[in-house]
Amino acid sequence: MNPLKLPINVPKLGFWRHYKHEPAGPTNNYTYEVVGIGVNTEDDCPHEHRITVLYRPLYNSELVEASKKSGNNFHWSRPLDNWMGDVDKGDYKGPRFIPVTDSGTITDLHWLSQRMYP
Numbered sequence: 001m002n003p004l005k006l007p008i009n010v011p012k013l014g015f016w017r018h019y020k021h022e023p024a025g026p027t028n029n030y031t032y033e034v035v036g037i038g039v040n041t042e043d044d045c046p047h048e049h050r051i052t053v054l055y056r057p058l059y060n061s062e063l064v065e066a067s068k069k070s071g072n073n074f075h076w077s078r079p080l081d082n083w084m085g086d087v088d089k090g091d092y093k094g095p096r097f098i099p100v101t102d103s104g105t106i107t108d109l110h111w112l113s114q115r116m117y118p
Contacts, residue, residue: 015100
């Protein structure tokens, strides 16, 4: 196995918005909670995909429903370089995910997260 170089630029735990977030829509549309950073330990995993971001949606999705039905706390995972990367799609060019920094919104999202993932 190649030695793993730990990245310096990782997302902070907390709430993030995908570039598709619609500010005029519900506060939780395309909004996610980063709950950890993971490492894929398989030798055949490409190096750039070995560090992953563990997160969960803060809107109703199949993941939320599966979590509730199973009693487990499922998370989504995305390679770090993809999470921290930029996109160039049509009329948008910029970061794929942006941290939520407004304290009132963070309070609302924290409340929502506790209810969605007890």
